[in-house]
Amino acid sequence: MKRLLSTAFAVVLLLGLAALAVLARPNEAVQTTSARADSGVTVNAPPSPLGKLPASAKAGGPKYNTIALAIDNGKAFASELVNDINATTGSTALQALKWDATTGFAIYDPNDLFSVDFPLAVGDPVFLLMQGASATVYSLVGNVPAAGSVHFNLTGATPACKYNFISVPLDKGPINGIGGITLASELATNIGDVSQVLAWDPNTGFAIYDPNDLFSVDFSVQIGYPYYVCMTASKTWPAP
Numbered sequence: 223m224k225r226l227l228s229t230a231f232a233v234v235l236l237l238g239l240a241a242l243a244v245l246a247r248p249n250e251a252v253q254t255t256s257a258r259a260d261s262g263v264t265v266n267a268p269p270s271p272l273g274k275l276p277a278s279a280k281a282g283g284p285k286y287n288t289i290a291l292a293i294d295n296g297k298a299f300a301s302e303l304v305n306d307i308n309a310t311t312g313s314t315a316l317q318a319l320k321w322d323a324t325t326g327f328a329i330y331d332p333n334d335l336f337s338v339d340f341p342l343a344v345g346d347p348v349f350l351l352m353q354g355a356s357a358t359v360y361s362l363v364g365n366v367p368a369a370g371s372v373h374f375n376l377t378g379a380t381p382a383c384k385y386n387f388i389s390v391p392l393d394k395g396p397i398n399g400i401g402g403i404t405l406a407s408e409l410a411t412n413i414g415d416v417s418q419v420l421a422w423d424p425n426t427g428f429a430i431y432d433p434n435d436l437f438s439v440d441f442s443v444q445i446g447y448p449y450y451v452c453m454t455a456s457k458t459w460p461a462p
Contacts, residue, residue: 268385268420268428268450271319271349274329284316284353285424290389292446294344295364300330301339303348313354320348321387323377323453345372347389347448349422369393373460376413378453383417385450391460395445406431406449407440415455422448 271286297303300318307315318330320340331337342348344367372391377384390409396402403409410416410433419431421441428450432438443449 287350287424288422288448290347290448293364295362311358313358317351323384323386347387376453378455383452383454389448390445413459418452420450
């Protein structure tokens with residue numbers, strides 16, 4: 223079924239593209255390495271895209287945003303996504319990055335012949351380095367995946383948990399306002415073996431929810447949006 227994702231469906235993705243705003247510095251809004259005596263889990267700094275800025279990027283210029291391919295919009299490679307964004311919005315995607323818990327960031331840069339044009343699948347979360355004079359909206363149009371068809375193979379470890387980049391499948395949302403995953407705590411509980419849930423903001427960096435930290439903020443979570451989860455055990459989620 224073809225449909226245009228709209229705010230009513232909770233998955234239109236707004237990319238913050240204010241070219242003159244100040245970029246978060248690599249150490250801002252990022253939790254440093256710490257060992258939690260109550261859980262026995264070591265939490266390292268989350269993988270930030272800021273260290274991947276190309277040399278041509280100017281301070282206060284382009285910003286990293288996150289989106290997730292919540293539907294099948296026909297974009298099978300990073301280059302196709304970047305080209306579509308550049309053709310349909312008033313801003314420019316300079317990079318696309320995909321995080322893997324084992325191998326790190328894969329980076330596609332249309333101006334770098336040696337960058338990797340990595341494959342994309344429905345549900346994949348992606349960092350986009352965006353340049354533009356104002357905020358813009360990139361709308362995904364395509365086929366809504368069948369319920370239960372989107373899965374993530376999560377990699378975990380102890381004592382240092384491993385960060386995995388996921389999105390919340392569309393079928394994990396509330397039905398008629400009841401149930402579903404709407405908070406970071408609910409996402410952590412639904413997955414299990416989660417030491418942290420993180421959401422990226424292009425202006426402020428990471429918001430971090432830690433179920434073992436009474437002072438962390440249990441932020442809102444939306445279906446079709448990307449998040450990091452730091453895993454202490456490997457599993458497939460949602461379970462097939």
